[in-house]
Amino acid sequence: MRTVVHTRQGNPADVLTLREDPDPPPRPGTGQVLVRLLVRPVHPGDLAGVEGMPGLAEQRLGEVRTPGVEGMGVVESVGPDVRGLRPGQRVAVFPAPGTWADFVVVAAERAVPVPDGVDDETAALLLVNPLTLRMLYRALENALGEQDKGPVLQTAAGSSIGRLVSAAAVRHGLPLVNLVRSASGAQRMREAYPTLPVVTTSDGDWREQVRRHTGGRPLQAVLDCVGNPLTQDLVTLLADGGTLITYGRLGSGTTALEELPVVQRGLTVQGVTVWHWTRRGPEERAQDVAFALDLARNTPELFEVAARYDLADVEAAVEHVRRPGKSGTVLLTSPRSTGAGQEAVR
Numbered sequence: 001m002r003t004v005v006h007t008r009q010g011n012p013a014d015v016l017t018l019r020e021d022p023d024p025p026p027r028p029g030t031g032q033v034l035v036r037l038l039v040r041p042v043h044p045g046d047l048a049g050v051e052g053m054p055g056l057a058e059q060r061l062g063e064v065r066t067p068g069v070e071g072m073g074v075v076e077s078v079g080p081d082v083r084g085l086r087p088g089q090r091v092a093v094f095p096a097p098g099t100w101a102d103f104v105v106v107a108a109e110r111a112v113p114v115p116d117g118v119d120d121e122t123a124a125l126l127l128v129n130p131l132t133l134r135m136l137y138r139a140l141e142n143a144l145g146e147q148d149k150g151p152v153l154q155t156a157a158g159s160s161i162g163r164l165v166s167a168a169a170v171r172h173g174l175p176l177v178n179l180v181r182s183a184s185g186a187q188r189m190r191e192a193y194p195t196l197p198v199v200t201t202s203d204g205d206w207r208e209q210v211r212r213h214t215g216g217r218p219l220q221a222v223l224d225c226v227g228n229p230l231t232q233d234l235v236t237l238l239a240d241g242g243t244l245i246t247y248g249r250l251g252s253g254t255t256a257l258e259e260l261p262v263v264q265r266g267l268t269v270q271g272v273t274v275w276h277w278t279r280r281g282p283e284e285r286a287q288d289v290a291f292a293l294d295l296a297r298n299t300p301e302l303f304e305v306a307a308r309y310d311l312a313d314v315e316a317a318v319e320h321v322r323r324p325g326k327s328g329t330v331l332l333t334s335p336r337s338t339g340a341g342q343e344a345v346r
Ligand SMILES: NC(=O)c1ccc[n+]([C@@H]2O[C@H](COP(=O)([O-])OP(=O)(O)OC[C@H]3O[C@@H](n4cnc5c(N)ncnc54)[C@H](OP(=O)(O)O)[C@@H]3O)[C@@H](O)[C@H]2O)c1
Pocket: 043, 044, 045, 128, 129, 132, 156, 157, 158, 159, 160, 161, 162, 180, 181, 182, 185, 225, 226, 247, 248, 249, 250, 251, 252, 272, 273, 274, 275, 321, 323, 324, 325, 326, 327, 328, 329
């Protein structure tokens, strides 16, 4: 059994190692399943977990941790009191801490059976990003209320999440301005979503361009996963009473809250994290999973893969995630070894 581990926080290339363990995989307890993982993504948030960031529990020195929160694989065995899952079945798992390993044990309710029409790679990306989209959309609906909807801007629009947001905006007629950092990124977004305006921060007059695209109306809300150094400008573009929805920090450095006119202009700063998805009610969670499955079946192109690396090549995979111009998500794979359920893998 192979497991990617780190015992301290830091640059992933320096602190991650692959451990090969001759012991058999752990046995699932009551209500749990053991999943033999085949594919798992390397999300930017996974790297933040390795590096450490404000609000994330600091790793205790020497404590062994395995990154990864989602993935797909095959049920290897089920513990007592598990209904509806059987060995050999393909499943997508989230939240499942420690998926950068050949096996993971998860609560059965966190394993979603994958339908035949959804391939392994799409299944590996089934949950985190679509569920984040649902969380972002709810935050957006709260921010916009019943008033005249929009305009709204999103940063890092070419990201995997940004593309889901764009597709949803087109579907719902949301007046969205897409902000990217390069001309080549802008071109890709124009081709993918020709009806949505795209602005590039490498243009000196990008703020003016945003205003032109909104017809001079200030933004009602911003979906931001970059943070510093954009935050001040984004707040300037917001309407009084507008909402900055923050859900990532791809940028660098920090912005002090006190430097922003939050009080004077009655702004709202709202954080969104997919980790809070498990706090939603069972009915809403079931609807969200059905939404994700529907998206995977009908629009698999929204689950773009940037590259695939064997689990042992984790260092190269991590380096790829940060490459400018990358489009889609980097995957870590395990060979389809023999064992229960191999015939079920598609
Ligand atoms: N809060 C949550 O629960 C949650 C859940 C999922 C994701 N997220 C966050 O959502 C963000 C996007 O995730 P993803 O998986 O969709 O990303 P992704 O597919 O890896 O794409 C990253 C994108 O960000 C752009 N980018 C990278 N660094 C940037 C910078 N300094 N300034 C501007 N743009 C930059 C890249 O643009 P180029 O093409 O120019 O290189 C690329 O389009 C991340 O911050 C992630 O942590 C949050």
